[in-house]
Amino acid sequence: MSAATASESAAQFEQNGYLIIERAFSNDEIAPVSEEIDHLIAGKSTYVPERDLVWEPDVNPPRLRNAFRLHLYNEFFLEFAKSPKMTAVLGELLGHPLRLYGSQLFAKPARVGTLVPKHQDMAYWPFDPPELISAWIALDDTSLENGCVRFFAGSHKLGLLPHALSNVKGNSLGLVDHPGVDALPEHAIEVKRGSVVLHHALTVHHSQPNQSNRSRRGLVYVYMSPKVKLVQPERMQGPAVFPEVE
Numbered sequence: 001m002s003a004a005t006a007s008e009s010a011a012q013f014e015q016n017g018y019l020i021i022e023r024a025f026s027n028d029e030i031a032p033v034s035e036e037i038d039h040l041i042a043g044k045s046t047y048v049p050e051r052d053l054v055w056e057p058d059v060n061p062p063r064l065r066n067a068f069r070l071h072l073y074n075e076f077f078l079e080f081a082k083s084p085k086m087t088a089v090l091g092e093l094l095g096h097p098l099r100l101y102g103s104q105l106f107a108k109p110a111r112v113g114t115l116v117p118k119h120q121d122m123a124y125w126p127f128d129p130p131e132l133i134s135a136w137i138a139l140d141d142t143s144l145e146n147g148c149v150r151f152f153a154g155s156h157k158l159g160l161l162p163h164a165l166s167n168v169k170g171n172s173l174g175l176v177d178h179p180g181v182d183a184l185p186e187h188a189i190e191v192k193r194g195s196v197v198l199h200h201a202l203t204v205h206h207s208q209p210n211q212s213n214r215s216r217r218g219l220v221y222v223y224m225s226p227k228v229k230l231v232q233p234e235r236m237q238g239p240a241v242f243p244e245v246e
Contacts, residue, residue, distance in 0.1 A: 006092045013093055017156035017203035018189075024085045025137070025194040033080060034139045034193075037217055040067055041107055047073040052238075054170035056112050063109045066170040069238050071103040071221075078103075081221045082245045086135050086196060091246065093198070094133060094225040099242040101125075101132060102222035108147050113210030115147070117174035118181070120155075121222070122201040123163040124173060126232035130160065131225035132201040138191050139217040146216040147207045149197065152184045155204035175204060 013019040025033075039045040041064050052073075054066035071078040081100050090098055107113065122130045142148035158180050166174030175181065181204050189197055199205060210216055223245070230240055 126235035
């Protein structure tokens with residue numbers, strides 16, 4: 001990444017709280033990831049324990065909604081998190097060395113994929129300072145119809161906002177209505193397969209149900225700056241292991 005490009009990307013991220021890297025991965029590069037995720041969704045890969053799987057509610061036969069901590073169960077996902085296509089940009093935004101907190105699937109299956117309520121990721125996480133960025137990798141083309149992610153531009157500047165229980169499986173917290181968020185522009189992010197969308201841990205985002213006949217699979221990695229510390233270990237889900245990915 002050139003100095004000019006890095007500076008422009010950092011400025012966009014600081015302004016909006018998210019950054020789109022269009023077609024970061026080619027079809028050939030994303031195909032092995034997509035195939036492994038398909039095996040997981042189809043039940044052909046059984047390395048993720050049931051406690052880290054979430055299923056779409058009231059659907060028969062069951063359809064996978066989320067799978068968490070993938071990099072802890074399969075070295076393939078840890079290695080993919082080290083891709084320079086992501087770490088080069090993230091290193092500029094977060095500093096070095098980068099560490100990995102989480103990895104998860106948002107499957108959003110065709111016709112039955114449920115909504116994700118408005119929230120900030122930081123409401124779930126036991127860290128300080130909030131210098132974490134999620135890299136959302138599109139394994140399918142995303143659109144309004146299949147429930148693309150929607151961001152409130154600049155909402156990361158509002159700090160951590162109040163949340164309440166949402167009663168949504170897999171996304172148990174939802175943002176309490178806030179006039180500061182409502183006043184901001186909402187951007188629906190439609191991207192092509194292989195694109196990566198980075199967003200700040202405090203950026204308010206959500207998605208609508210999948211009303212199309214196409215899946216909307218997203219693989220998400222969460223990266224941490226060197227400054228981030230675990231301040232509420234009792235809230236940790238899974239082991240407090242944060243591997244360096246550079």
